[in-house]
Amino acid sequence: MNIKRRTAEPYKIKSVETLSMLSRTEREESLKRAGFNTFLIDSQDVYIDLLTDSGTTAMSDAQWGALMTGDEAYAGSKSWKQLEQAVRDVYGYEYVLPTHQGRGAENILSQLKIKEGDFVPGNMYFTTTRAHQEMNGATFVDIIIDEAHDPSINLPFKGNVDLTKLQALIDRVGANKIPYVCLAVTVNLAGGQPVSMQNMKDVYELCQSYSIDVMLDATRCVENAYFIKEREDGYGDRTIASILKEMLSYSDGCTMSGKKDCLVNIGGFLAMNDEELYIRSRELVVVYEGMPSYGGMAGRDMEAMAIGIREAVDDHYIEHRIGQVRHLGQQLLDAGIPIVQPIGGHAVFLDAKAFLPHLAQEKFPAQALAAALYVDSGVRSMERGIVSAGRDIQTGEHIKPNLELVRLTIPRRVYTNNHMDVVVDSILSLYEKRDWICGLKMVYEPPTLRFFNARFAPLAESGKLIDEENKVKQIS
Structure with missing residues (x-):
């Protein structure tokens, strides 16, 4: 008899919190x-809080232990070096700037990349992301596939960009009016839907031909990598870590809310491969967040995030x-x-x-x-x-x-x-x-x-x- 065996949580409970049970x-x-x-x-x-997965993670014993080793130096923190190296190792970006959370990174990116009258295409809007884009003078344009707007359609990659829509926007407004494509992996408001590796590659190649950057909302990128492993040909035998690294290679940078796939309660970062953008971003981090070596986070938070980044790709x-x-x-x-x-x-x-x-x-x-x-x-x-x-x-x-x-x-x-x-x-x-x-x-x-x-x-x-x-x- 071929019986499907059940699995349990890959962790055991070390501490508990009593829940409220009101009448x-x-x-x-x-x-x-x-x-x-x-x-x-x-x-x-x-009683059971399903409001959000943002900052509501239960941290591991390794993360809690790391809180005690946090370097709270105002400048040049050792904890920052740990976080910077984790981002480089796991995500592959060269330059990293810490922020208090993801919308801090969105704010800096929008201010530096957007000018009045620009258009920012993306695979469905997200609330805070669109707000920052609009506050800086841009118009958001939805270029997700039509099927993403129908909850009953069952497709493996409903987060995919419709390349025809993207090309039509470029033809209509001109590449110089598109500072970047905002690509969410996964797409929150579509129901947590993933983007295929092939679609990410196609979007990146099209944008490169017009010198348009691709900036990811990488908040739930590990979840996206899992769906690629499960659903896309050629990835079933790959590790999540290797799939993730390939995914992010088809982009020029990302905003990250560490409160999701980095497995921490606070923090985020802006990452990129463009040194010039990094230098300009570093100056705004000082204005809005703090020193580039802490960016609104305590040293202990950066220690925990560095560990969480590595744990998430298990x-x-x-x-x-x-x-x-x-x-x-x-x-x-x-x-x-x-x-x-x-x-x-x-x-x-x-x-x-x-x-x-x-x-x-x-x-x-x-x-x-x-x-x-x-x-x-x-x-x-x-x-x-x-x-x-x-x-x-x-x-x-x-x-x-x-x-x-x-x-x-x-x-x-x-x-x-x-x-x-x-x-x-x-x-x-x-x-x-x-x-x-x-x-x-x-x-x-x-x-x-x-x-x-x-x-x-x-x-x-x-x-x-x-x-x-x-x-x-x-x-x-």
């Missing part, structure tokens, strides 16, 4: 205080990482719950449009579903739809993305599969009473990155989010 009434009060925005819920009121670690996300996602698929397919690398994304078809997009169905999930079980997730997309900077109207999603983001090395089973049970329960979930209205809207601090109120006449008596009778 439903207490959760309803907590959500109301937060303005029905899961970002504003106190963490002490959360094949056993990343296999389990992707496997846990699939453990959650496959159960939902098997139960008929609408999610983005294929299951991505860092999260499972609920398709809120299909989950709550009675709610128009202007009633913020993904925001409502994330709030309802917290009420039902204390599981915190986040909206990735019309709220996150913001408003058109020209018209002021809501941007209405095709993807209206709730992101269930799995922190690295934090939860067991039993926790994922609890999440599944809650979602199945909500799906049975989905007609009772009402829409929301926005009662406070920040001018920028509104999803972080916006506040909402239920549209149901009863004032309840899950109105089991009145179903979907709502105030227009």
